[in-house]
Amino acid sequence: MTAKPVLNRAQFHTSVAQLRDLPYSRAEIAFAGRSNAGKSSAINLLTRKNRLAFTSKTPGRTQLINFFELDADTYLVDLPGYGYAKVPPEVRAKWEGLLSRYLQEREALAGMVLIMDARHPLTPLDRQMLDWFAPTGKPVHILLSKSDKLSNSEKALTLRRVEQELAALDSVTVQLFSSLSRQGAEEAAALLEGWLAQARQGEPQTNG
Numbered sequence: 001m002t003a004k005p006v007l008n009r010a011q012f013h014t015s016v017a018q019l020r021d022l023p024y025s026r027a028e029i030a031f032a033g034r035s036n037a038g039k040s041s042a043i044n045l046l047t048r049k050n051r052l053a054f055t056s057k058t059p060g061r062t063q064l065i066n067f068f069e070l071d072a073d074t075y076l077v078d079l080p081g082y083g084y085a086k087v088p089p090e091v092r093a094k095w096e097g098l099l100s101r102y103l104q105e106r107e108a109l110a111g112m113v114l115i116m117d118a119r120h121p122l123t124p125l126d127r128q129m130l131d132w133f134a135p136t137g138k139p140v141h142i143l144l145s146k147s148d149k150l151s152n153s154e155k156a157l158t159l160r161r162v163e164q165e166l167a168a169l170d171s172v173t174v175q176l177f178s179s180l181s182r183q184g185a186e187e188a189a190a191l192l193e194g195w196l197a198q199a200r201q202g203e204p205q206t207n208g
Contacts, residue, residue, distance in 0.1 A: 035081030
């Protein structure tokens with residue numbers, strides 16, 4: 001009998017607004033991306049749970065780091081969306097401080113999934129997330145979301161351009177992804193399952 005994929009066990013665990021409130025974790029994967037890049041839809045598709053992650057237009061919810069438990073002390077982590085909400089500079093600075101410290105210091109973090117709208121990839125804020133996380137040497141997997149909005153030729157060009165621009169970063173992989181057409185969903189889920197399996201075994205993280 002085949003074991004149920006770990007991602008499909010996801011259920012909401014807690015939301016935190018301060019690093020001191022982070023739960024104990026053996027392994028976790030963070031999801032990051034600009035607000036309205038399709039992050040919540042990607043989480044819902046990969047976990048096969050339609051309403052696990054909610055899209056909210058209110059800035060309040062985006063201030064929180066949301067933890068979804070997969071099994072004992074193993075999590076998917078939904079990071080605050082960035083670059084969209086009209087918030088005061090001091091609030092934005094607080095969010096950036098929270099995100100940067102989490103990405104750089106969280107030992108249990110096995111890797112980061114960075115969602116970019118395939119029509120507008122590698123924005124300055126996307127690059128900032130990579131700048132914060134890449135020095136850890138842990139893997140980053142980029143989902144070029146909403147790929148169904150592009151023609152086949154545009155998909156190929158976009159994928160090639162992003163791969164070329166990030167070629168110097170050994171720990172980064174890129175794929176096309178669509179929550180609507182489900183393009184790339186199985187590929188992404190398999191990669192994340194591999195990250196989690198390696199992290200639980202204490203093995204070095206690679207892009208597999």
